[in-house]
Amino acid sequence: MPGHYLHIDQGQGGVYTLPTTTRDADGQEHQVSAIGTSHCYTCVGVYIRLNDAGTRCFVAHISADLGDAYLTCTDDHSKVYLDAMQAKALVSRVKTKLDDVPQLRGWVKNTDAATKARNVFLISPKSEDPTGTPLTGRYIVGAIQMFVGLDQSVPDRAHGFCIEQDGTRTRANFTWNGVSDTSPGVKAWFKPSAPYPEPDSLKSHGWERGNAKAPELTRWDLAGPWSMNFHLGEWYEGEYRCQGQ
Structure with missing residues (x-):
């Protein structure tokens, strides 16, 4: 049986204390000591362990788009290409x-560089396009690394992760068909009219969401505090809804 973890949806994030209890849509409860996220494309998943015991951490699934690109409700990818000002x-x-985030600010101030490097983990499967052009994820990753005080580096090319908080620090990267950015499905995402690639079932990695929701989330359910859009010259929180939505 796969283990259950506390799942952080796109646009959600914050400081979490584990172990905790999660509840499925059918009312079933799970005791979980792991936390993670999945289905990132140009988003960024971030995990920062805030104490040695591993009971407290900051986790977020951060997205950023050009809100005006949704005015026509099209599926083109111009919304993830930024100019220098943006x-x-x-x-x-x-x-x-x-x-x-007070706990995060305090941790950065009082933690040495070596400890930071061991306890910060980032994933973004497509922080740049196949030509090497930066996408929104590249800038989000850079912002996190600058805030923490880490050297700039490439994040893991996974669409998600799950990290145990039980002291083992066991981490699973969620990838496409056992590979990372070389997956044809990921590259196909940038082709005109191509469907979004479906990531592997999380169960194939030994994990299952402990707080599954039903029915399936729509993109408008993902307008959390860590989902940002650029509209009328500034970034703000929450997905920008196209006309009629």
Whole structure:
């Protein structure tokens, strides 16, 4: 049987204390000591362990899009390509949001560089397109690394992760068909009219969401505090809804 973990949806994030109890849509409860996220594409998944015991951590599934691209409700990918002004503003906004989390701000101030490097984990399967052009994820990753005080580095090419908080620090990366950014499904995402690639079942990695929701979430359910959009010259929280939604 797969283990259950506390799942953080797109746009959600914060400081979490584990172990905890999760509840499925059918009312079934699970005691969980693991936390994670999944189905990132150009988003960024971030995990920061905030204490040695591993009982407290910051986790978020951060997304950023150009809100105006949704006005026509099209599926083109122009919403994840930023100009210099938009990119600079996004980095600044993400750093400000991180600094607004008191526990995270205190951890950064009082933690040495070596400990930071061991306890910060980032994933983003497509922080750049197949030509190497930066996408929104690249700037989010850079903002997190600058805020924490880490050297700039490439995040793991996975669409999600699950990390045990039981002292083992066991981590599973959720990938496509056992591979990462070389997956044809990921590359196909950038082709015109291509469907979104479906990630592996989490169960194939030995995990299952402990707080599954029903019915399936729509993109408008994902408008959480860590989902940002650029509209009328500034970044703000919450998905931008196209006309008629």
